[in-house]
Amino acid sequence: MKVDGKDLRPIFFDNEKNEVCVIDQRILPHKLVIEELKTVDDIIKAIKDMYVRGAPLIGATGAYGIYVAAKNYKEGDFKDYFLKECERVRLSRPTAVNLEWAVDRVLEKVKAADYKDVVALTLAEAKEITEEEAENCRKIGEYGVSLIEEISKKKRGETVNILTHCNAGWLACVDYGTATAPMYAAYDKGIDIHVWVDETRPLNQGARLTAWELGKHGIKHTVITDNAGGHIMQHGMVDIVITGTDRTTYTGDVANKIGTYLKALAAKDNDVPFYVALPSSTFDWKLRDGVKEIPIEDRDPNEIKYVTGFSEGKMHDVLITPEKSEAGNFAFDVTPARLVTGFITERGMCDANEDSVIKLFPDKGKL
């Protein structure tokens, strides 16, 4: 999407410099720093230290990592060197399913190739994966924008107010984002929209990243505390909620950043439609009961006790609790299907129940 009028992605191949480049997301929104990833160590550092984040983007970075490995071959047995380097990339974040998937997909492409072709082939495949991720999100936008258009018509062109939680934006997804894709599509069509951005404690991805993305593209937005969503829905200030998801059961239960469930409850209580945008790869085709079965990551309590922000030209971690207090850091929650109005996918929209999901993805439902 646009940053100060120019197209930018969180990962791209710079044709002039012949280098893989990423945005260092750790210092957004305070500074925009682009890093060139010249070596496999650079790739691993970018993944491990969270210069890049979000499943699709981690996958794309891993794919480019295989190209970087091939390019940097100097001497000795190529195959031996190459497979070891690929393994290092694959293991840089062990829980990221997309990373493994992307690395394997690039490797498959060059399994039978000559060494002289490997550099070009891996680069082409990494670019292909990146474009596919972007294209999925573009389609989510294309389908989802109809919801916003409809509300806009009902309101006779008055501002459509959208609420979102966390960052399911282009910074996590190569381009467009998932939850944000319908918003960018609406804005680009000239529909008057305004986005309420939940700050999304503990890591403030909403306040830091979603607000930055929307602002840079020119979309009106207001950052609010995670506490405020209920109040503004109660007072008619939200027309639709759109969030992303980390994992969604084919029965319609949605695991997403902690706090999503509370917003879904408020949406239900105030008759505000609550949509979840996701590429089909995010559906879990095995679990039936998301609340009972999806494991919730318990993260470092210091993410609760300290807040990271910018002051006097640099980043600071400030303590907000008593030093000795315990803190609990539940990273995700599960919103039951009964609170979800519908899903927006790259194949179209559907209701949040088994029948609807399987009707849209009959090939997957057979698993």
Place this chain on the structure above:
Amino acid sequence: MKVDGKDLRPIFFDNEKNEVCVIDQRILPHKLVIEELKTVDDIIKAIKDMYVRGAPLIGATGAYGIYVAAKNYKEGDFKDYFLKECERVRLSRPTAVNLEWAVDRVLEKVKAADYKDVVALTLAEAKEITEEEAENCRKIGEYGVSLIEEISKKKRGETVNILTHCNAGWLACVDYGTATAPMYAAYDKGIDIHVWVDETRPLNQGARLTAWELGKHGIKHTVITDNAGGHIMQHGMVDIVITGTDRTTYTGDVANKIGTYLKALAAKDNDVPFYVALPSSTFDWKLRDGVKEIPIEDRDPNEIKYVTGFSEGKMHDVLITPEKSEAGNFAFDVTPARLVTGFITERGMCDANEDSVIKLFPDKGKL
């Protein structure tokens, strides 16, 4: 309540030093600093700059302010000097109803008194007001503890998990607190309790003050983000929610710190009892529809954009959003009576509806 084994209140008269003392709550939980308020200017500064906060405590500070005014009289017409000083105290925070009420009550006491008696009379009345506030809270604890006791019995002595939002503790209320009073009473009775403390963005009164209070008294607690309450209720980790309130209609609608409504929704969705603790002075005997009629304060957006915390030995404000993003700071929300299980008052408990409230306060219901 106890701080490191010793009794402490947020305001007290030091008999040895002959001075009014308050805790400077701005730097809690990082440092415990007691300030002596020797002059009317000190009193006004403590109220205006929020060394003290919470309606009952602001009232008590104002009452002591009248004593400080009388004590500091030096020359000229006493009445002229005294009334001007009292007016300055009364106006130090114009929206604080308790402040005006407390100042007027002390003044009433000395209306017909001789100058030589004024110092002693104002001090006595300020002490009286302070004791009454503490006693109201003590009674709230006495009634409310039965709820916790019952749960403890049902769980055969297993830990009772209580969730609270914001700080309705002794720091706001002279002693015991409102929402916290039943918790202190339960702890002091030897009931095994654990408190989930919502951090309560934007100003983090939960993370800063409630966690500090509970910890200093020895009560087990865990600070969580405001986003986490739904998830932990969904997973049976909360037995009861108890919050305070800033204003409650006699029909049962509860205005409290922003985010309370979301917790009430989650409590309802998971069959967790949701109680509100309040002295009867917090009931509004005029408004019928809290959601429509209670005005919600819109505060400084910088409270959202910046987080205050402790780092390298001092307080810092760190920016967490893009510098140019808008931020919305709705300070309170209203939880409809249908989501409230009951009220805990100094006169006993009642359901959250007009009939029940008026049955408990027949004298007030006639207004």
